[in-house]
Amino acid sequence: MPPSLGLRAAFRALTITARPVVRAPLRPGRLSQLRTFADNTTSTPPPQIPGQDGMPIPDSFTGSAKEEPEQAAAAEGQESAGSAESAESAEPASPLNQLALDQLQLASYGLDPFDPHVVGHKYGLPELPIPSNMRAKHRYDPVVEQMTRLIMRDGKLSKAQRDMAMILNYLRTSPPPKINPARPLLPGAPPASHLPLDPVLYLTLAVDSVAPLIRIRGYSGIAGGGKKLEVPAPLAARQRRRTAFQWILDVVDKKKSKGSGRTMFPHRVAEEIVAIMEGRSSVWDKRNLVHRQGTAARANLATVAKRFGNKAR
């Protein structure tokens, strides 16, 4: 939004001298904070509005301001100062006048009227990048979102979301995992005591740690004898997480519930995630198996490359 939205013209048309603009320190969130979704009757003091509660109305608003030559000589005020003599004070309020008046009012509140976050926007410009709680579509953490969709059965997304919330709550309330050094987590993982209060990180760390790097792809017709030629293929991050979580769900399906009620499925999933962190889970073995197979089959890459050329990749 260009700040020169008829500003100069507006000032030119004014009969009054623009008061020197009070440049308050730039606080981009200030105005948007004052305007929340619902009515605001809170402990933040309301802005002092001139003309109310005994606040004097500034002279500039009544149009009776005297010209102040030393300030009019400032760079911004020069043009308006020159035109102020020519125009009469009885000029009717045009939209441009109104805009300028609004800006003056802002300045009298101590806000910057030329702030691009405020000018021309009823609610100001959003902060960029848009914070997650302001978005409708992508409001959850990507890992949480993906896991929720994998938990979903029969299209019942809202049940899946409730289950995921219970999983995260289980992680928050269970004691910190005892990390097994034989099953190393991702490098750079925070200490275990930090994890429960950040359940999303907890979940992400567990899933990413057991996620396989590759999958075994079978090429039929190359190995001969009806066998498929096993060739390792790399996985993207999302695919890796999906594989890992499917493995987790496979284990969970075979587990028995301890109690009854709607918390049972999420608690079984969460228990498995804790088991992964502590190195007890059989998902680790699955991952190791795939990696070992991949290591053994990597010689086959050459065969495929020879056969298909660049397309094989």
Place this chain on the structure above:
Amino acid sequence: MSVPNGLRCLLRPSTTTSIPARIVPVTVLAASFSSTSLLGKNPLPPKGKAPPSRVKVLPGGHIRAGKKMQLGKFKKNKQVDRSRPPAPGERKAYRKRVTLSNNNALPVEGLEEMSPQAMVDPEKVGRMLALPNELVDQLRAVEAFKPTQTWNMFRQPSILQRKETRELAEKMQAAAGKGETLKLVISGDRLVGKSMLLLQAVSYAYLNNWIVFHIPEGQELTNASTDYAPIPNTAPTQYSQQAYALRILQFLRKANQKLLLDLKTVFPHPELVQHFPVGTSLLQVANAAKEPDSTWPIFNAVLQELTAEGAGRPPILFSLDGLSFVMKASEYRSPAFELIHSHDLSIVRRFVDLLSGKTKLPSGGAVVAATSRGNSPRNPSMELMIAQQEAKQGLREQPVKEPYNRKYDDRVEAAMRDIEVLRLSSVSRSEARSLMEYWAASGLLRTAVDEKAVSDKWALGGNGNLGEMERATLLTMRY
């Protein structure tokens, strides 16, 4: 093409080779001592080894069996579970267990402890009050904490002191001071915090050394899950629930132990098997109840002693959650197989008589009942009486009794004619803010608590419905 079948084409055709076994019973036409290897072969397939595929080659030739009907071929072959099945009640106990502490949550410094003065102090409205450990033990003993409440997320149980809490505490204080009985029903929307307010009422009673009879779920009394027996010489017949009476006595023993030890009996109680001379401590009498079979006279004796006039008894609180279950016909049956009205169950009747003002507590006290919106049967009479009372208090317009509804219950209306209703509504922004600050200080809310966040959650939670705010903040996928 397998080699034996191929070679078989070269043989002389014979009947045995061409007729399948399922048509003609296998009779070996050739001499049994024939030395021809093929014919002498056992025509039946070796037992015990099922062919892998449905289409099988018979030994007699190349005729293949057709498709056979298989029942349940789409069923998965389930693995037989050989582990120990859960003991009766084990799964339910797991579901219903209450955890009151989360060691991961950060301890909140500087929280004020709940005390008799703090509960009636207008300064403390809108603050979080931590429950002292002794009180927590007492509340746990009477099962006042519920598994659906989010105690398991915080380091120490703490409750928001709402303005209704102070109102209720003041009413209880006034009633006890004047030696009157406060008869109050807590109503309000779903998840608005009715059970929590009841818990605060119970806390107030314990902190002020009252005797408390708390019934955590009204439905347990009336849904035919405990033993019952008719009480002889009562007309109309009343019914005793000995097992539940024992439970109430156990609650009392655990939670009010100190108080009971100081109170002495004033009646001789000749009806009891054990002899208690006048001046025995009430704890001793209550401790005599060991088995359900012998509980009923002891339960009556304890109640008689506690409501003895002029014996310097402390105030008593009768509290019950889930009122609508005790304001309708129970699921118990009389010997004539008719449904027993809940008010004919003796324990319920004592409560209802106090609520209706038919009997009074000699040294004052309170009868507080909370309605429930989540699990409650439709109860037109109770709803009508609550609505009428609310209209009397100016909270709503006068309700109209439906003229053709036959589900109204005169006994319920008579019992609830003279009650006070505390309509619990949403919390204000400042109360919501202090609660959210507590969440943030516990490390469970990971955003800054400013006006925007408070308004956000306040609006998301149905304009300050505490349970909904909790669902929108603590029980979501987003942190």
